[in-house]
Amino acid sequence: MVSEILLVGIGGFIGANLRYLVSGAIPRINEIPAGTLAVNTIGSFVLAALTFTSVEGTLRYMISVGMLGSFTTFSTFAYESFRLLDEGESKHFLMNIGLNLSSCLFAVYLAYIIV
Structure with missing residues (x-):
């Protein structure tokens, strides 16, 4: 149990720095927070690829919970989307939500096809 917690922490450290x-x-890009879009899409692909493979045990915890948990950022996505709406950028608000949802779902599908 302690080793799993340490691995999750190490993964979290790596993921947070990669996200930064x-x-x-x-x-x-046109008011769309493309950095958040990129990390969410990459994270969706990596998590799906990991899930669709036979990787088990502590390595899976380190990557999925630790690294990807701190790399992807739904809370930032939600905040940035709200800010766009609050600033009257309705078009960009909808584009940001649509791009995040569609690109992350496509990344999962792509990982499924590849793996």
Whole structure:
């Protein structure tokens, strides 16, 4: 149990830093927070690929719970979407929601096909 907790923590450290680097490197595109879109799409693909394979045990905890749990960011997506709506950017609000949902579902489907 202790080793699993440590691995989740290590994965969380890695995922949080990757999220910082990836989302910070990608600028907004037409008011859409593309960095958040990118990490959610990448995270959806990696989690689906991991789920559709036979990876088990502590490595799975480290990657799925730890790394991807801190890498993907639904709370940031929700906040950024709300800010767009609050700023009167209704079109960009809907685009952001649609892009996040469709790209993440497509990433899961792509992982399913590949694996």
